[in-house]
Amino acid sequence: MRRYADYDRLDAVVISHMHADHFLDLIPLRYAVRYGSKRRENRLPVWMPPGGMQMLRSMTSVFTGEGNGDFLDEAFDLREFDPAKALPIGDGRLRFAPTTHFITSFAIRYERNGSSLTYSADTAPDARVVALARETNLFLCEATLLPGELEHGGVRGHSSSKEAGQMAADAGVERLVLTHYSQDASSDDLTAGARAIYKGDVTVADDHHILEI
Ligand SMILES: [Zn+2]
Ligand SMILES: [Zn+2]
Structure with missing residues (x-):
């Protein structure tokens, strides 16, 4: 076990x-x-x-x-x-991409031995995040917004689970894990939102989850 x-x-x-x-x-x-x-x-x-x-x-x-x-x-x-440069960490390396958020924020891709994990950080839908996540094994993506929820003043800085699914589909990722979601969201609703667009494997992150790549 x-x-x-x-x-x-x-x-x-x-x-x-x-x-x-x-x-x-x-x-x-x-x-x-x-x-x-x-x-x-x-x-x-x-x-x-x-x-x-x-x-x-x-x-x-x-x-x-x-x-x-x-x-x-x-x-x-x-x-x-330095977000413009790759950063070696142990046997792997990190790369960064700026996101669409209320302050400067960076999505992060970690690669090691041919496997990869990409974390969206906080972001509204963003082509730079999609490019960083291209064909990654595991895409850990934020899904802050509830379905139909509008951001304050119309300024975008977060995504819904459906938008996370769209980024996952656009990037052709192997697996999507949703995180940074509202307490008011159920995991069924989060999963359904992403699956409306993305046809791969979708799970909802939680405390003590172990994800293997
Ligand atoms: Zn946050
Ligand atoms: Zn934030």
Whole structure:
């Protein structure tokens, strides 16, 4: 039987954009790396989008009384990625594409040994994300909007499950996993929305799901 703990190993963390729901988990993660289940010999590499380090450091500057005073640096090897360049991570590499969102945000493709995972980050339907996800094995795509939901002021920054299905179909991905969805959405509705367009395998991400590629 597969146990979650068997897969609970982090080689690196990559942050797509600096909205709080995408990086505040670094703060509890710092405790797990320093004292808990993710304790390790070396500091954990954490890759931030351009400008992200300064924002994170200004937030955590209030914690300077903890540890030896390097609240982040004693647990993390913090760096910023250059979205225009491929980034080697272990045996694999990352590539990035800008998304359509309310702040600068990057979709991320990870490739290793001929397998690939592409994460949409937060985005409205975007041809650059589709191009990055082209024929990827697993497309982890956001599906924030409920069917028929309009974004505030008509400015686009998120997708519905149907739009996630459209991006998956356009990119010819092998498998679609929906994430970043509303509490008000049922997994049946999310799956049905994506399947209206995309005819491949669709699943809905949840806590402790293990996805193999
Ligand atoms: Zn966001
Ligand atoms: Zn978000």
